[in-house]
Each structure stands twice: as structure tokens, then as C-alpha cells.
Amino acid sequence: MILEIQNLHKVYNNGTHALKGVSFEVKEGEFLVVIGLSGSGKSTLLRSINRLIEPTSGAVRFLGKDITHIKGEELRKIKSQIGMVFQQFNLIKRRSVLSNVINGKLGSLGTINTILEKYSDEVYKEAYSCLEIVGIGDKAKVRADSLSGGQQQRVAIARSLMQNPKLLLADEPVASLDPATSNSIMQYFEKVNKDFGTTVICNLHFLSLVRRYATRVIALKAGEIIYEGLPSDINEGWFKTIYGEEAEEVEIK
């Protein structure tokens, strides 16, 4: 078991109860997709795993180790093993693609060296090979904000690959991309999952993408898990339960 979540609660300071006792387990090599309406707690769940936010109660176990309350150096070590990709890409816009990718390695490099930006040849080689994996090796010297949305997300994936992550979290990685680009980005996640055996947990909106890429699905509604199973088992009835009676499925090719 790479990840075990036990009865996780999160109450924000403004009183929002975002997670209400979420429990599930993730096996190594899975491609788990979390679906649900906006505000159902998907982002909170993902950020509770790598502790970008502090869960209110419950437990998170990563590789058999309880990481819910660890701090400092220990927490950074765990964070460096968990990659994360965001909806808004979150690149440093004014820096080059290459230095954005190298940023993924910060957790395992010395502070002084990273401030002076003195990196060994190996680090550069690794960064280039990560860029090759997502097919934009030729863009290394370009400024990050000069790339298209899809290319920026590929840089973000390369940045997370720099971490050699055991677990890759993706928070609605294709929500700000067009349908064609969405599909190609999802293919990179699939490639990482299949070729490197990296476990992927991904928040998604489009069911057609879920059916194509997920090995297992969890559906959240108002902070609770209401569905857990295979993507192919999500029928019309489940769809209405998850997204509400009004919802209609949108196809994305």
C-alpha cells in the first residue's frame, strides 16, 4: 500500500467543513482519479496528502509511515518524494524552462548551491531527460511564460519528474486546457504511470477522460466519498448522484 487515508477531516478557519471523514487506500502503480463537483473537497484532499494544508483530524500514511503530523526536515523529505501538478501550472514565469524543471530538485540539493544556481552536470542532464520525456527538450532555454498552456503543463510535469516521485498528485491538470491538449497531457500522465510505475492520483472533471485513463475512481460529494470502484461501472444513475440531477455528460475526445 503506497498511501492510506484514514477518516480524514478538514475544517477551514472560516468554518467550511471540506472533508468529512474520508478513508481510502491506494496501491502502488494505480492511476486513481478523484471526481466530484467543484467544492466537493477534491483539491483539499490532494493538498492534505502532501501537507500543503494541515488536515484537522484523521491520518495519512505514505509508504507505511504516518505522515500526518511530521514537521520540518522530515516533512520536506516526504514532500520531495511526492510530485504535484496544478491546474494553473504554477511555473515561475520569468525564468527559463530549464530552471523551472530544476526547481523540482530543490528538496534534495543544498541551499547555498541552489541560491547560487550552481548545479552539477548530472542535474542538468536529468533535467534535459525529463524534458525529453514530455517532448519539449528543444524549449529548455525559452522563458516559461512564452510557452502555450499545454507546453507549460508539460514543463510542470517535467518538474515533478525531477523529484523521481513515488507518487504523483495532479490537481485538475487539464481544466484550463482545450480538449485536444487535455488528451495529450493525460497521455503523459499515463506514460509516467506505465513506464516508471509511478502511482498517480488525479482530480478530473471529464468522465470520458476518467474512463480512458483511470484504473480506479473515487467520487467525492460535499466532502464524503460516495463512490469507489472501476471507471466502467459509473453508469447514468451514478453520474446523476455524483453531479446532481441537472447534470449532463459532456464528451471530450
Place this chain on the structure above:
Amino acid sequence: MIKNTDVDLFPQKIISDKKKKDDKFNLVKAILLDIFFVFYSIIVVQRAIYLKYIMDIHDLPFSWNEIIILFIASILIGTFWALTRTSLSCKLFGIAKDNNVTKWTVEIFAWFLFDITFIAGWVVTKISIVSIFSGEGLAGAERLFGAMFRPEFGIFDDALFAMIETIYIALIATLISIPPTLILSFFTARNLMKDNKISFAVYYILRLILNFVRSIEPLIWAIIFSVWVGIGPFAGMIALLVHTIASNAKLYSEAIEGIEEGPVEAISATGANKVQIVWHAVVPQIILPFLSFTIYRWDINVRMATIIGLVGGGGIGTMLMQYQGLARWHEVGLIILMIAFVVWIMDYISAKIREAIY
């Protein structure tokens, strides 16, 4: 397996409790503000408008007893008014009753406050159209302007040197201010300091000190330092330096507070430490605004340096003060002309540089 943690959470209750508490707190604030409004109105109407303007009494009698009685009256009226929930303050804090009484009292009282403030301001400023257009006054102004429009170029060399001194005072003050301002700005940025209590205390105290330092004008700092290190350019430079640090630390830290949180989140998710997060996620986002503020500040400092000279801060201001004291208006004319020219040039250059870096 991990033990199940018992959870006892009632978000709805937390929210409704918070709202009740907020309402109470807002009512207290409304009462205090209403007391102030009433007291202010009484004082202004009675002293500035009635006694000074209508009765035309110049030396107003002052007694603490009278003030205290008026204040107690204000407390009673203000408290009562706020408790009816129809007052202006209730409206401002969002706890007023939603009816016509509120609407009318708020509107009438707001206009009343504005009007009496304007009238009182007029009275206090001693605005007088007559003195602008009096024959004697106009003649004096004509003599002065006449002299200034025929500047005396005999002192051009001296004025040029003084001007260069002024520009350098401003430049050095700006340059030296950069490192301390940079360091201070990180410690006074709320988003970087709010995580734990100690850092928040540091943030709070530093902000307080900087606000205090900034609220004292460079002119006053120049007076202080001309006593401390002696009259001359050095005093002027330190005065500018102190004020520049305090002002720019605020601007810088606001730039830090305004950065995108996304990249910070992304870098912290890679397991980077605090220093690395600041250096790789915060700094790249703020370098340009910092550069721009600093160049703009140099421009401001050149202007301030001329003023600071008036109180002994060296440079062209000191020279202006000397010739003005001797009533040599032709020389004063030349100096003013040079100041205007340099300020204009600086303004233009700094705008161009700031345009270019964005």
C-alpha cells in the same frame, strides 16, 4: 491500521457563533463611532461655526468643564442612537435596520457631517479672496516674479555644483537603502510571516516601527540629523536614507504580499526549504517591481533633497535658502529654474527606465 480519531466538529455552530460575536463587536464599534460623530458635530458647530464664524470671536474661550459636559452628552446621544440601529455607524458596520428611518437619517447626517466639515475647514484656513487681489500684495508678487524671470547667471557655476551635490545625495541615499530595505521587506510581508506566532510578532513590531519612521517627514529627519551629525550633505543623505528605507520597505513588502501563491505552493510541494521557497518562488516575481520602486524613489529623493537643503541638508536647497534670506530674487530665480529643469529631467528618465524594464 491507524486508529480512528474521534471527531467532534460542528461547522454550522462555529459559523453562527462567530456571526453573533461579530455582531456584538460591530455594535460596540458603532457606538464608539457614533459617539465620535456626535461629539465632532457638536464641537464643530458650536466652536468653529457658531462662535468663530457667526459671532466672529477671535480668541475662543476654552474650558475643560464645557468640553467634558459636551462629551458626556455625546456619549448619551451616540449610544442611544447606535442602539436604535438606525445610525450612520450602524450602516457602516452593516448592522443597521433596513428601513426608511435608517435611510433618511444616514443620508441627512452624512451630508450634515460633510457640510460642517467643509465650512469649518473654510473658517480654519482663513480663506480670503480679498488678500489675493489686494493692490499691495499684487505689487509684491509682481516685483518677485519680475526678478525671478530675469535670473542672475553669475552664480551659475556655484548653483551647478550644489545641484550635482543634491543629485548625489539622492543617489547615495537610494543606493544604500537597497540592502536593508530588501531584508526588511521579507520580514514585513504578511504572507511570509503569518505561519507562526514568533514570526508574526516580529512582523508586527517591525511594521509598527516602519510606520512610525515613515510618518515622520524627511524634512523633520533632516533637522534631527543636522543636529546629530552637523549641518551639511551628510545629514541630508541620512535623513533621506531613513525615510527611503521605511517607505520602500512598505512598497516592497506589499509587492511580496501581492505575488501569485501558485508558484510558492508548487515549490514548497517539491520539498524545498523556506529559504529556497523565497529565493526561487518569491524573488523572481518581485525583482521588477522592486527595481521600478527603487528608480522611482531616486526621482522622489532628488525632489526631496532640494527641500531638505532648506533646513541644512546641503545641496541646492541650502543655497536657495541663503539667497532667499538675502532677498536676492534674481539669484533665487536661477536656482528655481535649475531645480525645475533637473526634476523634470529626472522624472522623464525614471519614467523611461521603468517603462523599459516592464
